[in-house]
Amino acid sequence: MNIKKKLHVLKRRTKFIVSPIVEYILKDRSKIRSIYTKYTERxxxxxxxxxxxxxxxxxxxxxxxxxxxxxxxxxxxxxxxxxxxxxxxxxxxxxxxxxxxxxxxxxxxxxxxxxxxxxxxxxxxxxxxxxxxxxxxxxxxxxxxxxxxxxxxxxxxxxxxxxxxxxxxxxxxxxxxxxxxxxxxxxxxxxxxxxxxxxxxxxxxxxxPRVDLTLNTDKAIVLQDLNIDLQKKVVLYAPTWRGEVGKEYDTSLSLLEDVKAIQTSLGDNHVVLLKAHYFTTNFFKEQGLDHLCVPDSYDTNKLLAAVDMLITDYSSIFFDYLPTKKPIYFYMEDLNSYQNSRGLYFEIDSLPGPVSFNREELIHSLKNNNSKYIDNYEKFLDRFCYNDKGTQAKKLVETIFHGKHLEELIKTETEKERMLFYCGGFYNNGITVSAINLMDNIDYSKYEVAIIDNSNNHRDKFPNIKRLNPNVHILFRPGVFNRTIKETYWHELVMRRGVNSQFMKDKLPVRAYKRELRRLIGDATFNYGIDFGGYNKFWSLLFAFGDFNRNSIYLHNDMMEEYKKKVNGKFKHKHNLKVIFSLYDFYDKIVSVAKSTNETNKISLKTYIKSEDKMVYVNNVINAKKILEIKDNKNFINYAGKTFLITDDSQLNEKNILNLYGVNVPSDEYINFISIGRFSPEKGQEKLLNAFSDVISVYPKSRLYLVGDGPLKELLKSRIEQLNLTDHVILTGQLSNPYGLLSLCDCFVLSSEYEGQGLVLMEAMVLDKPVIGTNVTGVRSVLEGGYGHLVGNSVEELSIGMLSFVKNGLNRKKFDYDKYNKEALEMFYKHICARN
Missing domain, CATH: 3.40.50.11820 (CDP-glycerol glycerophosphotransferase, N-terminal domain)
Structure with a gap:
């Protein structure tokens, strides 16, 4: 080993030893987590x-x-x-x-x-x-x-x-x-x-229980506490604070003007008190008017016992005040903006008191009879205050500490079997599409389904989450992994080396992983844990050691090829997969997404998996109904003598702006090929461009649409220029709905070096499009039997296949997607849920 390499190893080992200690000393949150964890363990x-x-x-x-x-x-x-x-x-x-x-x-x-x-x-x-x-x-x-x-x-x-x-x-x-x-x-x-x-x-x-304080507190005691004349009527103004940090003065000044106006209108026999945010309280103190503010520390429910009239906006305080049966007034000067930004659960005309939108309306309401709201008041009392008898604290203490009233408690938890998934982060990729499709087809009459994910945000995440079936629960992972310093060392070692020896198995911090999953899901129980993503070593650890009846991990590709894959000269997945491979034996089922993919993975991963029986395949589900629906969501525009298919109208509703993105519509005078996939080495788009160059030399009336995005985008653009294909190849970018464009093209081509299954092939087959695919892992499982044209994995074979389609078309079997989906779901229930 040369000196430079020795120094690099020494530096890495020193960092490994020192980092947890430095983090503990310098980072308060890390120290807090570690101390708390130590207490829970000891x-x-x-x-x-x-x-x-x-x-x-x-x-x-x-x-x-x-x-x-x-x-x-x-x-x-x-x-x-x-x-x-x-x-x-x-x-x-x-x-x-x-x-x-x-x-x-x-x-x-x-x-x-x-x-x-x-x-x-x-x-x-x-x-x-x-x-x-x-x-x-x-x-x-x-x-x-x-x-x-x-x-x-x-x-x-x-x-x-x-x-x-x-x-x-x-x-x-x-x-x-x-x-x-x-x-x-x-x-x-x-x-x-x-x-x-x-x-x-x-x-x-x-x-x-706090309402007991309102119902049982002597009004006179409250008035004495606040130095208020016992003969005066108390008006409480309790608005929700909605100011901005840095602009507290403006909000507080407006509230002061409100209080003064209300006090003036009601006269000296009333006293107006403000229950407000501490920013406002400080402002009132600076003005020498802190006597108008209820101290923040004074119990609100005790205070309500002495209040004769309540003014509020969106605060829940009025629900606690309802049992007093005294007047309530709502002052909502910013109702429209508040409804747009936050939203309300009730229509304002159903509220138990008048709603005012400016100071003048409020003062008018305060000075006039509001008997027309009696019906609303009674309805609110019946719906929200049926428990308020002044004895609820006693009943709760009896329940919590003495085991009484247990028969009155309500259970909302489902009796269904439950599944917990991690789906890979919801990036724009095939795993996300597969997850969304599966969630649309699970039998929710039998299963409750939750997906857990990191709390981080990225461009793709929430748009994709919103596409999930509404029956799916979305749980998030807030905070950071709780662990002691000792557990940190072993965890970091696992994250570097995996669990490839008995020594590492003995030192594996399993308690920490179980504790972390418990931190996230509490007492919620799940029968089945499914690491559907399969590429994130941290989540693979949590699901490997979670308390499930059965746990499964998905292999969405030829995983050894993924291990070796380089993007722009760097290994893409090697460091994660080194750890994940070592965890496969801790799973009950190791699930490939196609028969040929499973066969390949059995061979390449045999040194990591003791029992080959664990290795099964479950075909991905497809959402044919949705594909057929949205393929017709097409808008066209004519510009500069050409017709374009609009693929992005995200700025269509912005005032006075029309900002569209579109692609030249496939024309009948051309043979229009299309390929959809991430611009990544395994998808073979550079090979496809080379093959398409051969096609153009024979049949120049051809076009190729490449749909997607990814790390090889610039390389592909450069290759298009080198091959003089600028007029023939259209890079569309990532499309949220590629099916409209796909339905207009003549033939779908998949040029992959390897695939998990080639889900996009079946999406093209749903639209009854001829398909050409390279005869590699994953693709073979989809097209064999006559559903498309399998060609050798080379530029020459790919160009021959495309030219054959140009000259002769392509005979293929009809794809029965309903039958396919039924069989895929049967596989899922059998292997993942152990349901026969």
């Missing part, structure tokens, strides 16, 4: 510790506070330790709560927080615990959420990022008891976070 659960967290430790109010007040006064819980999460020890509740008994205070992410999060038997939260949290066996997680939603949640939000709800979703999968004020709330919460059928806990549709 410390026992304390059966007499209750941890309370409200609004991420920002306050000690609401549902969690109401449960605490009941629990702290329960003689049966006298020996229990009560741990409150509060980030600001100057909170006014601090002295009140600390004087009540065995109470300890921690702040989010400090060491004691991590310790109690890892060891407290009872965990109570009204929002969510941090990304690194996972519930240990023996812990009991109660989530109360924080209100009946007027505004949309999770995936129901307009213009949302699909992964924006991911930590709440993840938390819900850990919850044992979800406390709900009404049926509407728990259904909206679970469905909007895409876990209704997967939710492993139980729902307590008991009502909110």
């Amino acid at each position: 410390l026992p659960i304390n059966d007499k510790t209750i941890m309370y967290e409200a609004y991420h430790g920002k306050n000690m109010t609401g549902n969690i506070y109401a449960i605490f007040l009941e629990a702290i006064n329960d003689n049966r819980l006298k020996g229990f330790k009560h741990v409150w999460v509060i980030n600001d020890k100057n909170n006014p509740h601090y002295d009140e709560i600390s004087s009540m008994g065995n109470v300890e205070f921690v702040s989010v992410d400090d060491k004691n927080y991590l310790k109690y999060l890892a060891t407290a038997k009872y965990l109570l939260n009204d929002t969510s615990f941090p990304y690194y949290f996972y519930k240990r066996e023996g812990q009991y997680y109660v989530n109360t959420w924080h209100g009946t939603p007027l505004k949309t949640l999770g995936i129901d939000i307009n213009n949302r990022s699909m992964s924006g709800h991911m930590n709440i979703q993840r938390n819900l999968l850990h919850v044992d008891l979800l406390v709900s004020p009404n049926e509407f709330t728990y259904k909206k919460l679970l469905k909007s976070h895409d876990v209704y059928e997967l939710f492993p806990g139980k729902v307590a549709d008991f009502g909110y």
